[in-house]
Amino acid sequence: MPRPLRLGVLTGGGDCPGLNALIRGLVKRGVHEFGHEFVGIENGYMGLVEPDLTRPLTEEDTRGILPKGGTILGTSNKANPFQYAVLENGTWVEKDLSEVALHRAEELKLDGLIAVGGDGTLTIGHKLTEKGLRVVGCPKTIDNDLSGTDQTFGFDTARAICTEAIDRLHSTAESHDRVMVVEIMGRHAGFLTLDSGIAGGADVILIPEIPYRVESIVEKIHRRGSRKRSFSIIAVAEGAYPVGGTLAVLDQAGDIPGRGVVRLGGAGKVCADLLARHIPAEIRVTVLGHLQRGGSPSAADRLLATMYGCKVLDLVRDGQWDSMVALREGRIVTAPLSESRKERRVDPDGEPVRFAKSMGISFGD
Ligand code: F6P
Numbered sequence: 001m002p003r004p005l006r007l008g009v010l011t012g013g014g015d016c017p018g019l020n021a022l023i024r025g026l027v028k029r030g031v032h033e034f035g036h037e038f039v040g041i042e043n044g045y046m047g048l049v050e051p052d053l054t055r056p057l058t059e060e061d062t063r064g065i066l067p068k069g070g071t072i073l074g075t076s077n078k079a080n081p082f083q084y085a086v087l088e089n090g091t092w093v094e095k096d097l098s099e100v101a102l103h104r105a106e107e108l109k110l111d112g113l114i115a116v117g118g119d120g121t122l123t124i125g126h127k128l129t130e131k132g133l134r135v136v137g138c139p140k141t142i143d144n145d146l147s148g149t150d151q152t153f154g155f156d157t158a159r160a161i162c163t164e165a166i167d168r169l170h171s172t173a174e175s176h177d178r179v180m181v182v183e184i185m186g187r188h189a190g191f192l193t194l195d196s197g198i199a200g201g202a203d204v205i206l207i208p209e210i211p212y213r214v215e216s217i218v219e220k221i222h223r224r225g226s227r228k229r230s231f232s233i234i235a236v237a238e239g240a241y242p243v244g245g246t247l248a249v250l251d252q253a254g255d256i257p258g259r260g261v262v263r264l265g266g267a268g269k270v271c272a273d274l275l276a277r278h279i280p281a282e283i284r285v286t287v288l289g290h291l292q293r294g295g296s297p298s299a300a301d302r303l304l305a306t307m308y309g310c311k312v313l314d315l316v317r318d319g320q321w322d323s324m325v326a327l328r329e330g331r332i333v334t335a336p337l338s339e340s341r342k343e344r345r346v347d348p349d350g351e352p353v354r355f356a357k358s359m360g361i362s363f364g365d
Pocket of ligand 1: 014077118141142143185186187238263264293
């Protein structure tokens with residue numbers, strides 16, 4: 001029987017539905033089967049650098065959190081101990097405070113750390129293991145863009161929200177004979193847009209992996225018109241862009257220390273403005289934004305997150321530090337933490353895109 005451990009837990013990066021389900025599964029199995037003790041590190045890696053951002057994480061603390069969105073531990077998508085934003089003489093500068101994080105982990109008497117997050121959080125976890133901290137990871141993101149795993153939790157819920165939004169846009173588009181453009185998250189990966197576009201019956205799906213030509217979309221709208229379909233739904237990934245164009249960026253926050261990554265946004269408006277030059281129909285743009293990340297997780301995400309929370313304790317038990325849990329062909333397996341760094345993209349020649357095209361959905365190419 002392995003000795004009970006004291007384990008830190010943090011959630012980093014953008015939140016997503018299922019984080020609380022994972023925390024609950026982890027703590028329940030950890031306490032019942034191994035007698036582990038858990039320390040909640042608040043606001044992602046910020047809690048390992050700043051003082052007073054930790055809390056005990058008992059079974060009692062996880063009661064009732066299974067259906068709740070967000071994360072009870074809080075999160076941050078800008079706190080990176082290796083490039084930590086510090087205010088010096090009125091100016092923000094980035095400093096390597098990884099030694100502070102290691103020292104804090106020692107002070108907290110942690111036997112290991114469980115980091116739940118996307119590629120940023122898991123990559124930091126990998127770098128901390130190189131410096132001696134024992135870290136295991138659980139992948140999460142609504143974008144589903146991590147190569148180490150077939151699917152991340154949070155994706156299924158977000159996909160359902162986007163699909164419902166496209167469903168709802170249909171009736172109002174049809175009533176007004178409008179072209180409805182709906183902008184969907186996913187950063188540089190088109191998985192959310194592709195899946196919800198197909199599931200919601202979008203007429204045009206624009207993803208970052210296939211730069212679009214506006215003429216091709218216009219043709220599709222005209223073809224629909226000739227079949228007496230006087231409305232169209234266009235699902236646009238926030239990372240989509242026209243051939244010869246550039247990414248639509250909301251602000252360059254990523255260039256300012258401590259402000260996180262560059263924020264994407266506006267791809268829907270770019271597409272609508274381009275289209276407006278070619279078609280007489282009224283065009284409206286809906287940006288789903290953070291609605292896609294909020295609310296209660298789907299049954300599939302609760303299940304996957306709970307399985308991840310339980311499975312990650314096998315990695316701890318077996319001393320498989322510097323690893324993460326992953327879903328491969330329906331089974332929860334182990335993958336190196338470093339694999340999270342490889343970004344996954346929609347295959348433009350893969351079956352979902354080919355079948356969608358074969359049904360007449362346009363990708364604007
Ligand atoms: O990575 C998840 C995600 O929701 C992306 O799809 C999106 O581009 C980004 O986070 C939004 O980040 P923020 O919450 O910082 O606006």
